[in-house]
Amino acid sequence: MSDKAQGNSVRLLTAPGTAAIAVVRIRGHRVAEFIRRRISRDVPQGRLTHVELCDEEGVIDDPVALRHAEDDLELSLHGGAWVVEAVIRLALRDGFMLEHHEAASIDLPWHVVLTPRGVDQVCEDERVFAQQLERKIEADVSIAPTQRALSVLLSQTSAWRARIMRWRDARRTMESDPVDWEALKRRELDFIRSDRAMGNLLGLRGSPTVAIVGIPNAGKSTLANRLLGREGSIVSPTAGTTRDWVEHEAELDGVRVRLLDTPGVRETNDTIEAEAIESSRCAIEQAGVVLLVIDVSIDPEGGSIDAKLQLEMLYRFDRVKCVLSKCDLVDAARVDRWRRLLNHYESVRSGRNVPLSGLCDLILRGLGIDGRESERPLVW
Numbered sequence: 001m002s003d004k005a006q007g008n009s010v011r012l013l014t015a016p017g018t019a020a021i022a023v024v025r026i027r028g029h030r031v032a033e034f035i036r037r038r039i040s041r042d043v044p045q046g047r048l049t050h051v052e053l054c055d056e057e058g059v060i061d062d063p064v065a066l067r068h069a070e071d072d073l074e075l076s077l078h079g080g081a082w083v084v085e086a087v088i089r090l091a092l093r094d095g096f097m098l099e100h101h102e103a104a105s106i107d108l109p110w111h112v113v114l115t116p117r118g119v120d121q122v123c124e125d126e127r128v129f130a131q132q133l134e135r136k137i138e139a140d141v142s143i144a145p146t147q148r149a150l151s152v153l154l155s156q157t158s159a160w161r162a163r164i165m166r167w168r169d170a171r172r173t174m175e176s177d178p179v180d181w182e183a184l185k186r187r188e189l190d191f192i193r194s195d196r197a198m199g200n201l202l203g204l205r206g207s208p209t210v211a212i213v214g215i216p217n218a219g220k221s222t223l224a225n226r227l228l229g230r231e232g233s234i235v236s237p238t239a240g241t242t243r244d245w246v247e248h249e250a251e252l253d254g255v256r257v258r259l260l261d262t263p264g265v266r267e268t269n270d271t272i273e274a275e276a277i278e279s280s281r282c283a284i285e286q287a288g289v290v291l292l293v294i295d296v297s298i299d300p301e302g303g304s305i306d307a308k309l310q311l312e313m314l315y316r317f318d319r320v321k322c323v324l325s326k327c328d329l330v331d332a333a334r335v336d337r338w339r340r341l342l343n344h345y346e347s348v349r350s351g352r353n354v355p356l357s358g359l360c361d362l363i364l365r366g367l368g369i370d371g372r373e374s375e376r377p378l379v380w
């Protein structure tokens with residue numbers, strides 16, 4: 001079930017902008033975890049509690065917290081724009097979705113636009129439309145997590161203008177040269193309706209997850225570190241090094257993602273490890289892309305359990321892309337044999353001194369991001 005469906009949300013209750021106090025409300029089943037991870041002490045229900053709110057870097061603010069219910073937390077922050085932004089970002093990173101302030105939630109009439117009458121209306125009242133659009137953009141600009149997200153938001157005015165001109169032209173030529181309005185509408189809707197991709201790119205309502213899976217010792221943490229550009233996960237030759245799933249925030253080509261490094265999948269009698277594998281399975285099922293790390297130093301036709309398990313994992317998850325690790329240890333023929341077995345799954349090669357080319361593209365395409373987004377009118 002998605003976080004939206006489960007109602008994990010963050011919302012600024014006070015008006016945006018600088019004020020003495022800003023109130024942020026966080027709701028959903030992740031509240032307890034948020035308190036445990038981010039707040040200096042427990043927050044008992046119904047009692048005002050002075051706490052420190054921290055991220056990995058340190059204290060963000062010392063708000064007064066009020067827990068209305070188990071899954072409902074209100075934080076009265078010192079209202080500086082930076083503090084508010086930092087807290088909202090933190091909640092987004094922890095899997096909460098942003099609910100907009102009322103003032104910013106006027107609906108763009110995009111669905112009525114795509115009728116001849118709707119086009120007439122927007123053309124007559126373009127100023128109102130532009131104002132509504134501007135408010136939408138403004139509300140999101142302050143929390144755009146990356147430069148790329150920001151530039152897509154700032155290009156929305158021209159993206160919408162170009163679309164509206166196109167519809168207006170179609171409307172004008174309608175009498176002389178009959179337009180197949182339905183066909184135009186279908187094409188335009190396909191183009192505009194890219195919510196998932198745009199949501200993933202903008203990261204305003206939480207970042208998409210990229211899960212890294214594979215058998216123990218396949219090179220998952222090594223890959224996570226390469227994508228991160230730093231030693232975020234522990235790498236070691238001992239199988240079973242990553243015992244619980246580890247989450248990192250990474251930026252891939254201007255897109256903020258949650259990288260999930262998971263424990264290697266294997267049969268185990270260790271209950272703690274089994275529990276970790278099970279809990280990472282739930283997280284992996286919600287991921288936008290699953291990177292299956294295949295250790296090519298294992299002979300695919302050698303009959304080992306590991307060889308079978310690597311192939312079987314292809315079918316355990318949806319949205320799988322393959323990364324062939326340890327290509328530096330084997331010859332090209334071995335890599336080809338693995339590739340043939342992976343059949344129609346997209347894959348890239350990886351290894352010491354093997355450039356990881358194409359992986360970012362592969363991941364972003366898997367998330368529906370294709371580079372045309374600045375022309376695409378965003379539907380809020």
Ligand SMILES: Nc1nc2c(ncn2[C@@H]2O[C@H](COP(=O)(O)OP(=O)(O)OP(=O)(O)O)[C@@H](O)[C@H]2O)c(=O)[nH]1
Nearest residue numbers: 216217218219220221222236240241242264326351
């Ligand atoms: N030569 C070579 N060694 C690699 C490569 N990728 C990983 N290794 C080595 O393989 C070992 C395991 O790497 P990890 O990244 O810890 O593997 P993992 O899949 O995270 O392992 P677990 O957390 O134990 O499941 C380490 O000694 C790495 O240095 C590679 O592409 N080439």
Ligand SMILES: [Mg+2]
Nearest residue numbers: 220221241242
């Ligand atoms: Mg690991």
